[in-house]
Amino acid sequence: MSSTTRWIPKWNIINIEIEGKQIEVCYDEITKLYACPYCTPICKKGGIPEQGSYFFNVDDLKEHIKAHKLSLWIKSKKVEEEEEEEKIKVGEEEEEEGEE
Ligand SMILES: [Zn+2]
Numbered sequence: 001m002s003s004t005t006r007w008i009p010k011w012n013i014i015n016i017e018i019e020g021k022q023i024e025v026c027y028d029e030i031t032k033l034y035a036c037p038y039c040t041p042i043c044k045k046g047g048i049p050e051q052g053s054y055f056f057n058v059d060d061l062k063e064h065i066k067a068h069k070l071s072l073w074i075k076s077k078k079v080e081e082e083e084e085e086e087k088i089k090v091g092e093e094e095e096e097e098g099e100e
Contacts, residue, residue, distance in 0.1 A: 006048070007030070007031070007048065008030070008048065009026075009028040009030055009031065009043070009048060009049075010028060010029045010030050011026045011027065011028055011035075011043050011044070011046055012026070012027045012028075012029060013025075013026060013027075013044060014026075014027050016058055016061070016062065018062050018065055018066060019066070023037065023065060024037055024044065025037050025061060025065075026040070026043035026044060028043075031054075032056070033054040033055065033056060034054065034055045034056075034057075034058055034060075034061045035049065035052055035053070035054050035055075036052060036053040036054075036055070036061060036064055036065065036068070037065075038065065038068045039051070039052040039053040040052030040053070
């Protein structure tokens with residue numbers, strides 16, 4: 001006999017408002033957890049995510065989603081490479097001689 005201790009979430013799709021935009025997130029009635037729709041898109045299909053970000057309160061989830069948007073924005077932005085001239089100071093090397 002084998003027993004499976006698998007978490008079977010009962011996802012509810014709820015809408016939360018982030019910066020004036022409605023975002024669909026998953027809420028599990030069993031564990032009372034909110035799941036990030038970006039980290040765990042499978043939750044919207046009622047699947048069981050293997051990995052993801054879960055939050056006990058919706059405010060934490062909002063902050064997390066905001067961070068997603070921010071990171072996406074940063075990624076799409078071209079990284080400007082600035083070449084800085086390195087000034088190498090050539091100093092006189094002090095040779096330490098052991099005095100006997
Ligand atoms: Zn996420």
